[in-house]
Amino acid sequence: MxxxxxxxxxxxxxxxxxxxxxxxxxxxxxxxxxxxxxxxAWQPILTASTVIPTVIAIGILFLPIGIALFLASDGVTEKKIDYTTCGNPCVLNINLEHDFQGDVFLYYNLDNYYQNHRRYVKSRNDQQYLGDLTNVKDCAPFDYDPATNKPIAPCGAIANSIFNDTFALEYRPDGGFPVQVPVTTEGVIWNVDRDRKFKNPAIPPSGDLCDVFKDTAKPPNWPTEPCRMGGFENVDFIVWMRTAALPYFRKLWRIVNRKQSPQFANGLPKGTYILTVQNNYPVQSFGGKKEFVISTTSWAGGKNSFLGIAYLVVGSLAIVLGVVFIVIHVKYGHSMNDLSNVNGLQQ
Known part of the structure; x- marks a missing residue:
């Protein structure tokens, strides 16, 4: 079938x-x-007996941390000098009301300067900064010199806009002679930048750094040839190339050399100082502002009370919420036995 x-x-x-x-x-x-x-598998069951102690414990933990951070920031001595509208050269009298004890750091502040712009941040070539002078990829529009068609070194928008103000600080003791405050670049840049990110090309035995850079062009805004400023290993260049995330930022310029002069072995004494600035960097076109900052540090870093205040606010809020939760639980809450009885009645 x-x-x-x-x-x-x-x-x-x-x-x-x-x-x-x-x-x-x-x-x-x-x-x-x-x-x-x-x-x-385990899944936590959030009950009043577990949530309320956790919230209060967070508040108790955050309060002393906030107090410690706030006191550390408050103990930092700092002096800001605005020289935006000053002439060139700019000479300013500074009066330090207190001694700046310990290591003293000299910064420059820039306001309303957006180093985090996408096209600005991308306009650089890290391979060139390691010694490959002809590699100008991603450096447009500052990749080749339009007049000579030579590669620009260092290339890119960040390098072209390097901060070029210079400072000189002089101490005027009462009844004494003026003394130049000694500064050093040691400790200004990060070790990873110095050792791994910025290297000059190899110098021939019978030449110098300018012989290495002879087939390149300097950035348009640089007044001096890069080879006469230390090339890619220039401290000010390395500091500038670490771009800031916010439009108001501070960059370290120099550190007071306490070892060079016994007069400044303990830091900067209070008194009168003369600040001389070569005011070269233009900021008026974008409404920017420039400041010179003299500051000490603490175990928590520079003077910034935001983190301490944030811990205090969060800790206080956690304790207040913990007390509110306790009141609500006592007045309106139910125990686990009550909830079990309710479930039994429903069944």
């Missing part, structure tokens, strides 16, 4: 599914608890 259409179809499907079933068996994951998703 010939097979019916249904029998023939079933036979064909069985024949087609045979290899597929075997293939699925071969690819089956191992019968381990991890692969079969049989590991034990």
């Amino acid at each position: 010939p097979p019916t259409d249904a029998t023939a179809t079933t036979t064909q499907l069985s024949t087609m599914e045979g290899p597929t079933s075997e293939k699925q068996l071969k690819n089956r994951p191992k019968a381990s608890a991890l692969r079969q998703q049989k590991l034990p």
Whole structure:
């Protein structure tokens, strides 16, 4: 008796599914608890007895941390001098009311300057800063000199806009002779920048750094050839190339050299100082502002009370919320036994 259409179809499907079933068996994951998703699971149950102590504990922990951070920031001595509208050269009298004890750091502040602009941040070539002078990829529009068609070194918008104001600080003691405050670049840049990110090309035995840079062009805004400023290993260049995230930023310029002069062994004494600035960097076109900053540091860094205040606010808020939760729980809350009884009644 010939097979019916249904029998023939079933036979064909069985024949087609045979290899597929075997293939699925071969690819089956191992019968381990991890692969079969049989590991034990735990899910916390948020109850008043667990949430309220946690919130109060966070508040108790954050309050002393905030107090410590705030006191550390408050103990930092700092002096800001705005010289935006000063002439060139700019000579300003500074009066330090207190001694700046310990290491003293000299910064410059820039306001309303957006170093985090996407096109600005991308306009650089890290391979060139390691010694490959002809590599100007991603440096447009400051990649080649339009007059000579030579590659610009250092290339890019960040390098072209380097901050070029210079400062000189002089101490005027009462009844004494003026003394130049000694400064140093040691400790200004990060070790990773100095050792791994910025390297000059190899100098030939019979030449100098300018011989290495002779087939390149300087950035348009640089008044001096890069080879006469130390090339890629120039401290001010390395500091500037670490772009800031906010439009108001501070960059370290120099550190007072306490070892060079016994008069400044303990830092900067209070008194009168003369600040001479070569005011070269233009900021009026974008409404910017420039400041020279003299500051000490603490174990928590420079003078910035935001972090301490943030810890105090969060800690205080956590304690207040913990007390509010306790009141609500005592007045309106139910115990686990009550909840169990309610579930039993519903069943």
